[in-house]
Amino acid sequence: MQALSDVSFELGRGEIVGLIGPNGAGKTTLVNIMSGFDAPDTGRIEMEGEDITSWKPTKRATAGLARTFQQGHLFAGMNVRENIAVAALGVGARGRAAGRRAAELLTLLDLEHRADSEARSLPHGEASKLGVARALATDPNYLLMDEPAAGLSEPEVPPFVEILNSLRSDHGIGVLLIDHNIELIVEVCDRIVVLDQGRVLVAGAAREVRDNPAVAAAYLGGSSVIGEAGDA
Ligand SMILES: Nc1ncnc2c1ncn2[C@@H]1O[C@H](COP(=O)(O)OP(=O)(O)OP(=O)(O)O)[C@@H](O)[C@H]1O
Ligand SMILES: [Mg+2]
Structure with missing residues (x-):
């Protein structure tokens, strides 16, 4: 079985990109591959123009690519x-x-x-x-975050959003943010990439992606909280 196929994806310095999609869509798999915890069967990962596909996680981290774990x-x-x-x-x-x-x-x-x-x-x-x-x-120069807000209580969310904004504006870090709360994602992110069954379903400016009917259709009911957080 293939967890991802044909996923082309770019993260720049100083931007926050949202990565959303239903449970099992391949979000964590993508972070594992980008950070070196999983090796792709085909395809490659580049950072600052350098092919890092064969680099171990520690080498990637030392070069400025960090991640959090679900x-x-x-x-x-x-x-x-x-x-x-x-x-x-x-x-x-x-x-x-x-x-x-x-x-x-x-x-x-x-x-x-x-x-x-x-x-x-x-x-x-x-x-x-x-x-x-x-x-x-x-x-890091780039930070991949796998559902960092999932366990936060409501009062903990605004300070967390402030930290994300400051990572982007004050430190020029490129952030990839995975979360199941689309409102949080739209509030914080410049762009959104939607994964569905291991493929990119839609990608683009945050509000446009949220309002794209294909995205709502990928989630039953198109509710504002998509999928269920957690049991991967
Ligand atoms: N190394 C692998 N090779 C093949 N399939 C895998 C591999 N790792 C995970 N999978 C499968 O790939 C799919 C994607 O899993 P993944 O954990 O990336 O989803 P996710 O989008 O992070 O989901 P969640 O929102 O629940 O965290 C799942 O069906 C999983 O069982
Ligand atoms: Mg996951």
Whole structure:
């Protein structure tokens, strides 16, 4: 079975691109392939004009390509501060710089009160924010985010949107954002790519894509929350 076929996709610096599509559409698979956690059978991945298809995830991360995970991939027995610092060390930061970076990111993600808690003790929303902090600790130019907002409580969403906007405007990071909440996606994203059964169904400016009848048709009822978050 093929998870993806004929998907051509581009992410620029300083833009936020939404990646949506029903459960099983291939969104996580695409992030796995872009970040080097899965190898494509055919096709290639380029970054800044260089073919990186054969690069391991760590090499891609060191070169500026970071990702978050839909679930897990935290060091469960390490505390929150250590989880962030280790991610910085993993791309070559020195000890003291990694500690400073961890402190900054604890503040940015509002996780200071959790700094000394083990990662395994975090509720879903905070675990997800820790995943974002870990990705940012590698100081990326491009950041691929697999449903980072799925576990956030309602009050946690606006500050998260603010962080995304600042990554784009203040740091020029190119962000790929996966989420099942189309309103959030339209609010934050410049462009949207819709995957359906491993193919690009529609791609274009955010509002145009949302209003495209083919997109609504891909989801039963065309409701504003598409698919079910979660069990991949
Ligand atoms: N390496 C692989 N080779 C073939 N098929 C795969 C592979 N990895 C995943 N799949 C299948 O590809 C499809 C896409 O899965 P994927 O997890 O990418 O979907 P998704 O869009 O992220 O869904 P969700 O919204 O539930 O997270 C699924 O049917 C999955 O079982
Ligand atoms: Mg997924």
